[in-house]
Amino acid sequence: MENIFGITRKNLEQDFVSLGYKKFMASQVLDWLYKKRNYDVNMFSNIKNENREFLKKQYSFDLIRIEKVEEDTDVKKFLFRLIDGQKIEAVLMYHDYGLSLCVSSQVGCNMGCKFCESGRLKKVRNLETYEMVQQILLISDYVKSRIDSVVVMGIGEPFDNYDNVINFLSIINDDKLLAIGARHITVSTCGLVPKIREYADFPLQVNLAISLHAPNDEIRKKIMPIANAYSIKEVINAVNYYSNKTNRRVAMEYILLDGINDSVQCANELADLLKGVNAYVNLIPYNETSHIEYKASSEKQIKAFYDALKQRGVDATTRKRFGNKISAACGQLRSKEL
Ligand code: SF4
Numbered sequence: 001m002e003n004i005f006g007i008t009r010k011n012l013e014q015d016f017v018s019l020g021y022k023k024f025m026a027s028q029v030l031d032w033l034y035k036k037r038n039y040d041v042n043m044f045s046n047i048k049n050e051n052r053e054f055l056k057k058q059y060s061f062d063l064i065r066i067e068k069v070e071e072d073t074d075v076k077k078f079l080f081r082l083i084d085g086q087k088i089e090a091v092l093m094y095h096d097y098g099l100s101l102c103v104s105s106q107v108g109c110n111m112g113c114k115f116c117e118s119g120r121l122k123k124v125r126n127l128e129t130y131e132m133v134q135q136i137l138l139i140s141d142y143v144k145s146r147i148d149s150v151v152v153m154g155i156g157e158p159f160d161n162y163d164n165v166i167n168f169l170s171i172i173n174d175d176k177l178l179a180i181g182a183r184h185i186t187v188s189t190c191g192l193v194p195k196i197r198e199y200a201d202f203p204l205q206v207n208l209a210i211s212l213h214a215p216n217d218e219i220r221k222k223i224m225p226i227a228n229a230y231s232i233k234e235v236i237n238a239v240n241y242y243s244n245k246t247n248r249r250v251a252m253e254y255i256l257l258d259g260i261n262d263s264v265q266c267a268n269e270l271a272d273l274l275k276g277v278n279a280y281v282n283l284i285p286y287n288e289t290s291h292i293e294y295k296a297s298s299e300k301q302i303k304a305f306y307d308a309l310k311q312r313g314v315d316a317t318t319r320k321r322f323g324n325k326i327s328a329a330c331g332q333l334r335s336k337e338l
Contacts, residue, residue: 001058001059001060002059002060003059003060003061003128003130004033004055004059004130005033005129005130005133005134005137005171006128006129006130006131006133006164006167006171007059007171008167008170008171009026009027009171009177012026012029012030013026015058019054019058021054025047025051028046028047029044029047029055030176030177031176032044033137034137034176034177034178037137037141039061039063041055041061062083063134063138064081064134064135064138066078066079066080066138066139066142067079067080067081074093074094075093076091076092076139076143077089077091077092078090078091078135078139080135082107082131086107086125087107088107088127088135088155089104089154089155090102090103090104090135090139090154091154092139092147097148097149098149099143099145099146099147099148099149100147100148100149100150100151101136101139101147101149101150101151102150102151102153102154103132103135103150103151103152103154104127104132104135104154104155104156105127105132105154105157105158105160105164105165106123106124106126106127106155106156106157106160106161107123107125107126107127107155107156108122108123108124108155108156109121109122109155109156109157109160110122110123111157111160111224111225111226112224112225113190113213113223113224113225113226114222114223114292114294115213115255115257115292115294116292117289117292118154118155118156120291120292123156123160126160126161126164127156127161127164128164129164129167129168132152132164132165133168133172133178136172136178136180137178147178147180148184149180149184149185149186150172150180150184150185150186151185151186151187152165152168152185152186152187152188153186153187153188157189157192158188158189159187159189159192159195159196159199160192162195165187166202169185169187169202169204169206172185173185173204173206182204182205182206183207185206185207186206186207186208186209186251187199187206187207187209188208188209188210188211188251188253189208189209189210189211190210190211190226191210191211191212191224191230191235191238192226193230193234193235193237193238196208196238196239196241196242197238197242199242200241200242200245200246201245205246205248207248207250207251208239208242208248208251209250209251209252210235210239210250210251210252210253210279211224211253211255212232212235212252212253212254212270213253213254213255213257213261214232214261214266215232215261215266215267215270215273216232216269216273217231219260219261219266220232223257223261232273236273236274239279240277243277243278243279249278249279249280250277250278250280251279251280251281251282252274252279252281252282253282253284254270254282254284255284255285255286256283256284256285256286256297256301256302256305257286257294257295257297258286258294258295258296258297258301262297262301262302264304264305264308266305267304267305267306267308267309267312268308268312270309270314271308271314274314280314280315280316280317281309281316281317282316282317282318282319283302283306283316283317283319284318284319285297285302285319302318306318
């Protein structure tokens with residue numbers, strides 16, 4: 001039985017019509033779910049009893065569950081229990097410009113990035129579309145506030161679950177559903193080149209972020225196995241294809257690891273690599289975890305790296321450090337639970 005939260009408005013309308021029901025019932029149902037935030041089909045008072053029975057037989061209205069919340073001043077981290085008992089997490093960040101939610105796209109991840117807690121625990125399965133949609137709905141309900149922007153940057157490689165992620169983007173962008181504007185949605189990939197190109201052709205034109213983390217193949221291969229499949233040059237070519245198609249600037253995510261990728265020489269090499277590329281660099285201080293040997297770069301080193309990029313005319317920002325007191329690194333909360 002298909003979960004109702006994983007179905008786009010258009011598909012639900014088509015479903016109803018093909019099954020002999022009014023197209024309009026889709027708006028009524030979706031209004032209960034996304035506007036009134038009432039997930040109990042028995043309470044859908046403007047829908048006839050017999051139609052409610054049909055809905056119950058045809059679709060699942062099951063919800064994933066918030067199992068644990070860890071909080072710090074500007075961040076809340078949620079551990080979800082899925083219907084089959086698997087666990088994932090999502091992180092809510094309080095920015096000056098609103099609430100931003102980082103959602104997971106898989107249970108575990110097979111990409112094996114050496115610095116990542118989620119990569120240490122292998123992929124169990126892809127998330128279904130409804131499991132991604134519900135992360136937003138349930139957290140929005142929990143904090144009683146609208147989620148302003150979404151980044152698909154939690155556990156998992158979104159482009160390794162491409163179809164479900166694309167479906168998810170259509171649902172959350174729909175102005176009758178979660179109405180999160182394409183400009184406020186970002187999908188982050190470790191660099192699955194064919195999928196970056198496919199994503200560029202996707203009509204929604206959602207933002208793209210690349211987990212780059214190195215200025216050359218040699219360093220990238222040491223910390224990210226995906227670099228053995230696609231060279232940094234191929235990634236940059238795909239990024240150029242995306243930004244030519246969409247006119248959008250791409251975020252290059254760069255986690256600074258002490259003594260690995262944080263030298264001024266690396267910054268200069270990165271500046272060379274990004275020459276003429278419509279991109280900016282988002283420098284991320286590393287959240288150390290007890291299982292992984294890498295250390296965070298010092299504030300001084302981060303500043304030197306940032307200054308070197310700036311001197312070379314590269315647009316760069318340093319991401320605010322979120323939630324030092326809680327398990328803030330991607331996958332840490334889940335890994336602790338397991
Ligand atoms: S950083 Fe992202 S792609 Fe790499 S292992 Fe972690 S979750 Fe997977």
